Amino acid sequence: MPETNNTLLEVKNLTMDFGGLRAVDAVSLSVSAGEIVALIGPNGAGKTTFFNCVTGIYKPTKGDVLVHPPEKKSQKINGFKSNRVTTIGMARTFQNIRLFQNMTVLENVMIGRHCRTTTNIVGAILRGKKTKRQERETVERSYELLEKVGLVDDADEFAKNLPYGAQRRLEIARAMATDPFLLLLDEPAAGMNPQETKDLDELIVRIRDTEKIAILLIEHDMKLVMNISDRIYVMEYGKEIAQGAPMDIRNNPKVIEAYLGEETDA
Amino acid sequence: MVDNIKRSLLVALWFVFLTFPLMVVKVNTLKSIVEWRWMNMLWVAIGAFALSLVWRWAMARRQLKSKKAEQGEDESVKAGFATRLMEDPKLYKPALIVIALATIVFPLVVDIYQTNIMVLALIFVVLGLGLNVTVGLAGLLDLGYVAFFAVGAYTYGVLNSFYGLGFWTCLPIGGLMGALFGIALGFPILRLRGDYLAIVTLGFGSIAKIVIENWEEVFNGAKGIAGIPRPGFFGAEMNITSATTYTYYLMILMVVFAIFITNRLKDSRIGRAWMALREDEIACVAMGVDMAKTKLGAYAFGAFWAGLAGVIFAARNTYINPNSFTFMESALVLSIVVMGGMGSIIGVIIAALVLILMPEYLRAFSEYRMLMFGAVMVLMMIFRPEGLIANVRRKYTGRKVTTEDANA
Ligand SMILES: Nc1ncnc2c1ncn2[C@@H]1O[C@H](COP(=O)(O)OP(=O)(O)O)[C@@H](O)[C@H]1O
């Protein structure tokens, strides 16, 4: 993929070793503005590990992660802590939902605003004008996001009391609260019923179109992936085995083999 | 019910059998006879029977509750009395006024001994509120909290005996020293969690005491520092009674101050970040929260209050030695936080008053203090793991504003 002007994320030959295990092996990937890119592959292929390397939860063994934030200068971010990656503008969700269980739904989203606000301990105690303004903006913006993912009526509920599908949507809202230019979703449809998956499908497209946030997603639901992705990368045993438009991927013999042909016919 | 009674009878029988040699048989070696104290047997039987019944009833109730929660019959329907008291202004306003009046007249109606004990209890309220931030809000278990308390107390003691600095100068210095030590000790343990954190902080607490004990030149070792002045009031001369009363009011002010500040922090960007860190560290950092800054902030803030409380403690006792800063004190403050309900301010205040005042007034208990704590803790964990008064999360209003914006 040649680097275009509006490439947002560019990963080059990313490799991650766990002791003797090479979980990710020289994977390259790029995402441009306005794109929905999918990363697929069988369980254990190394997709989540790839996400963790890109978002700073792991430090990659080899390779480069470059970001080109819109209207800001490009940076090489491998080795950055995940809070810095998020502050730069890439936010993620987790495959095994990681919400703040004993905080309210609204508060979960408000945490996302943390890196866009500045109140410190002294400011919080004095509660001056600026603090109050930031706090008000945080609440308003969080409600706005809850409205977008359809959770506004559950705002005061504890996160742990939400049904599974709603928890996934809350994770998306929380990530969006950090004002990202790229959203990384790790199996957002896992555990959802067909109706919920369809709603999610629409939500993701809407995020791309109205919020102008590019999306990189890991997903097993082939119908969802084929429907909404512009491009697809396929991983198996840590290696990238194919990439291209949904149609090409569907007919790629290597991919069919990797999936034993059973899921790709969807 | 019949089944319960039957089982409780069996338990009673078993206990009678177990305690028989201890409670009933008594060999009088002087007269070489055996005394049979049958009355004791009766008491054991009745006691065991009653306890077993109560236990069974409580367990059944608990199961019923969790079953209800599972079926979705929400707790919110039957909000506890305490929660209602806090949320309904018609209830809490008069309650607040009564409490305020009671605290004001308290030292005027009781003698100096009582006031002095109350000051100690209030010191532990402040300690509880401080640790409540570190443990309850930020979820950082700290078993060496007493170290910061000692830092505060010895800051005053040392600065006073070497440089003659007064109480009011040392109070902020003590707090800041506490916070400084909080940060210094927080650094190496940033990455630790759970058991490891507990062990290391436990070590810090013991190290603090050992350093104080052995650094004779500065801390005067095990002999301690004596003759520390009580809090002054613009240089006015005060006898012991008025000085104690004065310290009491000072402490009340400080508690109010601590409540005010912790409350504000709880509902702020910082407080939320602390809670998120407690809930899920990886997710919290992935959402853009700086882990090191946030954790150190929590350590420093908790330690700050311990430092302040330490200065007042030194002033109240006019004498400090290393024995006031043992693991027992750390455990006591931690019990206060756990019992009060992690993160709940009112719960912590009540727990502090109960745990400090109870042994003072019920002298018979004080010997079994640790035993009682243990029992209370176990019972709490079984029946009310959320503490006496569960932390209620604030509801934010602001939705109206957004919908208006959307319509405009
Ligand atoms: N922290 C870790 N330590 C050791 N091995 C790991 C770790 N995380 C993932 N792995 C291994 O890396 C491989 C890829 O895992 P993962 O990225 O979760 O796959 P996927 O998300 O594609 O299902 C698996 O074999 C897994 O066991």
Ligand SMILES: [Mg+2]
């Ligand atoms: Mg995965």
